[in-house]
Amino acid sequence: MTYEEAYRELEQIAQEIEHETVSVDVLAEKVKRASDLITLCQTRLKATEGEINKIIARMEKNTEG
Template identity: 35%
Template sequence: MTDDAPTAPGYQDALAELDEILRELEGSDVDVDRLADRVERASELIALCRDKISSARVRIRQVTTDLDAGAAAEPS
């Protein structure tokens, strides 16, 4: 059995796609038929980026907590 679900883009890929959408929306020839879809996709990408930043924050906090605990446990 194969997993056909698309994988979420990485942070850099999401930012690049957001940049592309922004340029498209700022252009004078915005395709109104696609406008709602593009804004919806931008919203999804923003949420994904926020989740990745939040996850990184948690991981960094855990690493620094572990480092602090290790330093406190070392004999002087």
């Protein structure tokens, strides 16, 4: 699952909960799924941030040398 897919699904779950279109019987499932999606998104963002920081550090090193 891509970050964008996870984010879209998370938005959909949030809208369902906000508009109270989720029955009480499936609410816990939706909240659990949202939690999993948030974790996935955070992991992807942290990994991307790490990669960007490495690239920037290499670029800075190349301009200093």
